[in-house]
Amino acid sequence: MASLSTASRLCLRSASVANPAAVRAAALSTTAMRPAGGAASASYTSPFKGNESKGNKIPDFGKYMSKSSEGSNKLFSYFMVGAMGAMTAAGAKSTVQEFLVNMSASADVLAMAKVEVDLNAIPEGKNVIIKWRGKPVFIRHRTQEEIDQANKVNISSLRDPQSDDDRVKKPEWLVMLGVCTHLGCVPIGEAGDYGGWFCPCHGSHYDISGRIRKGPAPLNLEIPEYDFPEDGKLVVG
Ligand code: FES
Helix, strand or coil: CHHHHHHHHHHHHHHHHHCHHHHHHHHHCCCCCCCCCCCCCCCCCCCCCCCCCHHHCCCCCHHHCCCCCHHHHHHHHHHHHHHHHHHHHHHHHHHHHHHHHHHCCCHHHHHCCCEEEEHHHCCCCCEEEEEECCEEEEEEECCHHHHHHHHCCCHHHCCCCCCCHHHCCECCEEEEECCCCCCCCCCEECCCCCEEEEECCCCEEEECCCCEEECCCCCCCCCCCEEEEECCEEEEC
């Protein structure tokens, strides 16, 4: 190592004798030399003589540069960004719209959302079962005797306390879902210990107001949404 540094020192010394300015410049900078005058040039000349090939020359990108002014270039960029944004928003809107249309209820389901019943066809003291949204609905045309029986029950003794008035809009018409509140069986009408409905699956007894009186069911039979738009007509749903 010592012999190498001694040799380089000797080399420098002999060079400085021959051309002192060149040695000073080499000591100050090891970067590539720019052409005299400092003018910007697209080509680059390697300082390593004898090794000039295509690979160490910077290509001229001049032909790719825009000929238009900076303002018009910006205008074009803003237009493209705006147009792409608008197209993306329109695409997203149509995708979401398609998804929602597919998810919404079909026409036949909507048609079943409400069911109209002619009450004149149901005689007093009789039950009718209709299908609404895939579930059975019990419609009972109650007699005055049944209404009185439903009203004289001590509400505080009930498992799911509810007065008969709270379960009907017109006392003679009892409308409720025919689904047992225990595990969902369909109870049988005019059966059970309380003259109402009886669920044979596990033995739940409902009274003439559809209230649970005996057996494992925890709640009264559910009352669906319904209305009497005119005399003799019932709309469920
Ligand atoms: S499902 Fe009705 S009693 Fe169990």
